Amino acid sequence: MGALANLILAMAVGAALVLPLFLCTLRRDGMNGQSQQVPFLGGGSQSAHAWQRFHIRYYPMTLLFIAFEMEMMFMYPWAVVYVETGIKALAEMGMFLSILGVGIIYAWREGVFRWQ
C-alpha cells in the first residue's frame, strides 16, 4: 500500500511540474486569430476536418498483436517460477511459443505485415 501511495505521489508531482506551462496557454488564447489556426501544411490547405474515418494500413497486424499480448500475460508468472521448475518450464514455454510462432509464419505468408 505504501509503495502504491508513493507511486501516485510521484506521478502527481510530475504532473504538477508541467501543468503551469499550460496555464499560460489559456491566458494567451485571446491573440489566436482565425487565420492563425489554419492547420500547417507548408502553405497548403486542407479542404475538410482532418478527423475522418482514417484508413489505417496495418489493421490485420493489430489483431495479431492483441493475441500476442494475451500470451505475454502467461509469460510473467512463468518467468518467476522458471528456475524452480527447470527443464519442464522450458519445454512447456517452448511449446507455447512455437504454437504462436506458427501464427506469425501464417500471417507473414498471408502478407499481414505489409501496408494494406
Next chain:
Amino acid sequence: MTAIPLVFALLAAGIWLSALAERFASGRRFPSGTVFAPLLQAARLLSQQSVRTEHPDGLNWVLSPIAYLTLAVAGLSVVPFAPELAVAPLDTGIVLWGACEALTIVAVFLHGWSANSMLPLIGGYRFVAIGLPAMLLSMFVLIAAALPAQSLSVGAIVESQRSLWNVVRQPLGLPLFLLLGLAISLRGPMDYGDAADLSGGTAAEVSGPHRLAWGIARLAMLTAFAAMGASVFLGGYLGPWLPGPVWLALKTAALLLVLTWLGRNLARMPAPRMMAALWLVLLPLSFLDLVIAGVEALP
C-alpha cells in the same frame, strides 16, 4: 518517500544532459554558453505563444504531454537507487514498466489525434503501427532478464547481476531494448511519430510552452528508459567505491549518450518496412534472447 527527490533529480539531470548531448551531436557551435543553451531554448519557448489549431480536442491536447511525463515518472519509480531504495519497490516492477510503455503509445497517439490537423494525425497513427510491435520486443527481453532473478521486481533483477551483468549474460537484450527506447521517446531511426517527413508529426502544430512541455516529456521518457536499461542490463546501482545512486546516474548517463548518438546516426526506413522488420526479424531475435537466457539460467 526519500526516493522521490532522487527520481526528480535524476530526471532533471537526464533531461539537461540529453538536451546538451543533442546540441553537441548536431555539430553546431552556439555563441552563447553551451552549458546553458537548453535553458535559453526553454526561455525562448516560454516567451512564445501556444498556438491552437481549428477546433482541437483541447482536453486531450493538454493532457497528452502531461500524461507522457507522468508515465516517465511512473516508470522511473520502480527503479531502485540502492538496495530497497525505490519510490515503489513493487513485486511487479517490469509489468508496471510494460503498462507505462503501453500508455505512452496512447499518449502519443492522442497528441497526434487531438490537433485536428493532417500531419500530426498521420504521425500518431504511424507511431502506433511501430510502437505496438516494438513494445513486444521490450517485454520479451525484460522477461528474459527476469528469469535468473526469479522475480518481476527490478530490485531483484539488479541483485541477480552481482556476479555478471545481464549485458554479457544476455547479449541480445540491451540492443533490442534500446530500439524500443528510441521508439517511445520518439527519436532517430524509430521516430515515426514526430518525424521530419511529417514536419514534426504529432508536434507539427505545437509551439511555445506546449512544445516545451512536449520536449521535456520526451527527454524525461528517454531518461527513465535509460535508467531502466541501466538497471536491467548494466547492474543498476551495483559497483565498487561509489554509492549506489551515483553508479546508477553514471550508467544512465552513458546509456543516454549512446541513445543520442544512435538516434542521430541511423537512417529511418519507411514505416511498412520497419513494421515487417520488427515482426519478422527482431521478434524472432527476442525469442532467441529468451532461449539463451533460459538455457543459461537452468540450475
Next chain:
Amino acid sequence: MTAADLAFYVLSAVAVVSGWRVFRTDSMVRASFLLMLSFIAVAAIMLMLAAPYIGMATVFMMAVEMMVMALFMVMFMMNPAGLNPMSMVHQNRLSIGAAATAFVGLTVAVLFTDLPHEKVARQAPVIRDLGHELLGPSMLVFESAGVTLLAAMVASVVLSARSGRFGPSDEGSRPPGLEPGGEPAGRVPESEQEDE
C-alpha cells in the same frame, strides 16, 4: 474511514463516472479512452485487493486493447470525432433489460456465494503461486490457451487481410444482398461488372 477506504471510494467513483461518460461523449476516441480510464480505476482497486499481478496486467492489457479499439472505432464509424453531436446509445429497451438482468444476476451471485473469508497475507507470493499453478495442475489450460490464441490469430487474419498469398482474398466473392437473393449490397466483383 481509513485511507484505503477513501481510495476505494474514489477509484470506484472514477470507474463508474468514466464508464457513464463513454456513452455521453460524441468522440469515438474519447469514448475508447474513457473506457480505458474506467478499467484502469478497476485495476487499481485490484491492486489494493492484494492482486498485484492481475491489477498491473489489467492496466497493461486495457491500454493496448483500447488503443486498438480506438483505431477501429475511428476507422468504421461515421463522424468519428463527434463534430456533429449524436447519440451514442441504440436499442435502448433491449440494453436496459440486458443491463438490469446482468446487474441483478451478479448481485445475487455475490450475495449468495460462499466467498473465502481468510485474508491473503501481505507478503504472499501470489505471482509465484500463479506460475506453479500454470505449469503444474493447469498446464493443459495454459497450452490450450496457446492453441486458442493461434486459432484467434488465424481467424483474424482470414477475416481482415485482403492481401493473400494467392492474391486478393475477396477476388470473385460476392457481397450478400440486402434481402435474400437480392442485388449485392457492396462492391460488385469486376468479372460480373464486365458481364453487365
Next chain:
Amino acid sequence: MAARLARAPGISLQHSIRHAAILLVAGRYRDTDRSALCRLHDQLPQPRATAWWGAAPLTDVHDPVTIAEGDDPVPQLRRLDRDLLRGARASEPDWLPDEPPNAWRGKGDHGQGGKGMMGGVPYGRPMAMMGEEMRDGLMLDAMTVTIGPFLRTLPPGLSLELTLQGDVIQQARVATPAYSASGIASEPLLRAARILELLGLPDLARRARISAARGDDDEGLVAAARRRGALLALPADLADVRARLDAALRRGAAPDPGEECLVDRLAGMEWQSALLRVASFDPATLSRIAPAAEPEEGEEEKAA
C-alpha cells in the same frame, strides 16, 4: 541561398512554421504563391517577424525588414530575433482576414454549424467524405489536402494536391510546379540533403548543404551515408530513389526515370516513400514529369 544558411551558427531552419520565430523569404516568389505565403505567415506563433532576403515585400506589409541578395542575412536575423524577444519590435499582425473558412456560427442544433451525422460545416469546415480506394478496397474517407509550395521536404515551390486514404496516396495532382533550379551547380547536393532529411539524418543533410555552399566535393559523404544506413533503409520498391540518392551524393548523373508522369507514380504510395520519391528527382526531370506552367527563379525558406 538555403545552403548558405546551413553554415550559419545560431540559425536553425525548422520543418514546421509553428516551431519558428521568423519567416525568412529568400529569393523571388511567384505571384501565385502570395496567398500560400500569407497563410504560412499567419501560422507563425507570436511574437513573429518576416525578413525579405532578396525578395520584394508584399505591398501592404508595414515596416518590412529587407536584406539585399548579396548580404549575409545572419546578423540582421539575429538582431531581429533579439528585438522581438525584448519587445523592442512589435509582433506582426495577421495578414489574412480573421474569419473562418466557412460561415458556421449559429447554424445546426447546437450552433456548431453542422447538421445530421456528416452534413454542414461543423466549426467552419466540412467533414471528409467516402471515396474509392485502390489498394484494399475498403471504402473509407478520402481526404484531400494541398501540401507545399513551402514545405521543406518538397522541392521549393512544388505544391501537390493529394487525395489520401490513411497515409496512402490515392490520387495526386501538381498544383504548382517547383521553382526551376537547373542552372545551380550545387543542386544535386541540396537534393541529397532533402532526401537525407526525410530519412531522419539531419546532421548528414547539413553536411551536404555546407558542402554545397562551399562548392567543394565532400569525399566522405557517400561513405558516411552508407555507414548510417541511408541506402539500406530504402526498400526494394524504392530502388530508383536509392540509385538517384547515390548519384546525387556523388554529383553524378542519375539513371533516367522514364517517361511516366510523377502523379501516376505517387498513386498507391505511403507518405514517407512518396515524399522520398518526389525529393529524389532532379529539377530537369521534375519539370518534365511534373509539368511546369511558369518557370521562375527563387527559393523560400523559413528560419528561427
